[in-house]
């Protein structure tokens with residue numbers, strides 16, 4: 050199916066590339082990574098830095114591996130050590146064989162002498178292959194565990210960051226690059242393995258070379274330096290490109306998500322956003338591709354330069370070997386062994402350089418991950434909040450002359466606001482869109498900390514409270530609530546409090562969710578999603594009932610309800626508001642709603658206008674008194690009548 054009204058839009062929403070989007074390039078600039086100091090630090094990474102950091106990176110990767118699976122790590126280390134020993138044995142046996150074969154005397158005698166050495170070569174080769182298979186097996190076992198463990202630490206660090214962090218400049222970019230670090234953590238271990246294996250073989254080759262002639266090994270190492278520098282430069286370019294494109298890649302991910310997933314996929318289809326978004330996606334992808342291609346090109350150029358330098362240097366080493374032989378400084382028998390040892394050592398050194406450069410690049414990502422874990426880009430709650438715990442559930446929640454400005458916002462969202470809500474009391478917050486109601490609710494919950502003024506729970510400022518302990522006293526129904534692809538029971542309890550049937554059903558009773566239970570295939574254990582087999586999807590209003598149930602089940606001292614009935618039908622809404630008084634018996638309730646007749650249930654109504662409290666009083670008073678509340682209320686009454 051094609052539609053001629055959309056200028057070439059196909060049924061899949063794919064664009065024919067003619068969708069105009071002239072502002073896209075200007076917008077793309079806004080998504081660039083802007084932390085100059087981080088980019089500068091990355092640009093200053095050198096071969097010397099790499100050489101210095103290599104040992105600590107190997108140790109760090111092994112430590113991480115050790116933490117998640119000691120057996121596999123010990124096994125891997127043993128295999129690498131075994132590989133080194135076998136390489137040395139094999140090399141000595143090859144040297145011995147060559148010595149025996151090139152010696153003078155009867156060929157049968159020489160072969161008999163070489164036979165045990167040949168056996169050692171065969172055994173060492175076989176055993177090394179076996180160890181190689183074991184390494185692959187153990188690495189395969191370790192990799193996923195390590196990857197998941199790194200992911201979990203990342204989630205914990207993100208959860209431990211200030212909720213306001215997402216508004217802080219650079220936070221999301223640093224989160225992204227740290228997340229990449231978490232994802233490549235298993236690579237760090239695999240690359241450390243490669244470096245260790247190459248080092249073990251090099252040790253064997255180097256020992257033989259050093260015995261044969263002291264000049265060969267230093268010469269070989271010197272010869273590999275230009276290649277090392279080229280590889281590090283290439284690794285640095287790739288790392289910088291990844292850093293520089295992180296913001297744009299995040300946007301690509303978000304656009305993909307909005308187009309492909311159910312949540313916004315329907316809307317995007319119905320409003321024919323496909324061509325526009327795909328065009329934007331393509332343009333953005335092209336700019337990311339250009340940056341990554343540039344890095345790949347530089348990497349290839351560096352690789353060629355390094356290989357050429359390495360080739361010249363190798364030729365110099367081989368020339369030195371020939372000179373040693375020609376000048377009689379090394380006899381022919383030793384020369385045979387030296388050729389083999391040199392070959393082995395060269396391969397090993399290249400392996401170290403190659404693996405080392407990859408290891409260092411991965412190490413930079415992992416360092417970004419570690420930095421984020423340390424303080425969540427300076428946003429860790431542990432650093433900005435206190436550790437106080439309250440001896441009992443708070444009685445009183447108080448906002449004292451509070452102002453709040455979101456990071457990067459041009460003006461305060463709240464200015465000089467004071468408010469108090471006690472347990473047993475229902476306070477309603479009303480006001481027009483953007484007047485600051487949700488912001489105030491986040492402040493009273495201790496999710497946001499005021500820019501100035503204080504929010505106190507029983508006289509303790511929220512900034513001094515240990516946040517996880519404090520939130521045990523909060524039940525929040527936010528405007529945009531979360532659908533978890535878990536069972537109804539898990540969605541309600543979130544693994545806390547009494548998770549038994551009776552407690553869950555009681556909460557369902559209070560919210561009215563009990564009415565939907567007969568329609569659920571497995572009752573409270575129904576999986577609430579149709580994205581997986583056996584699951585069942587709920588309607589918007591049914592989900593709102595689940596979220597209300599979640600809040601009621603928590604039995605917290607502070608219940609904050611931000612538009613709690615926006616998606617509910619009239620009967621369900623009536624059920625909530627008639628039950629609210631009973632719920633508020635032992636709770637402080639903060640209710641935000643635009644349906645002004647519903648706020649009659651509140652003890653007090655607070656009216657916000659452009660971040661300031663402009664009216665406060667009972668429903669009876671405010672519906673009589675001239676002011677913002679009465680004009681909004683009258684407007685609604687008229688709309689309801691018409």
Ligand SMILES: Nc1ncnc2c1ncn2[C@@H]1O[C@H](COP(=O)(O)OP(=O)(O)OP(=O)(O)O)[C@@H](O)[C@H]1O
Nearest residue numbers: 216455458462480481482483484485486487488489
């Ligand atoms: N995360 C945020 N970052 C920056 N500014 C924000 C953020 N959230 C809200 N704001 C701004 O703060 C102001 C108050 O927003 P808030 O969400 O508190 O209003 P509200 O009264 O709850 O509005 P509504 O009735 O539409 O839900 C608005 O100007 C809004 O643009």
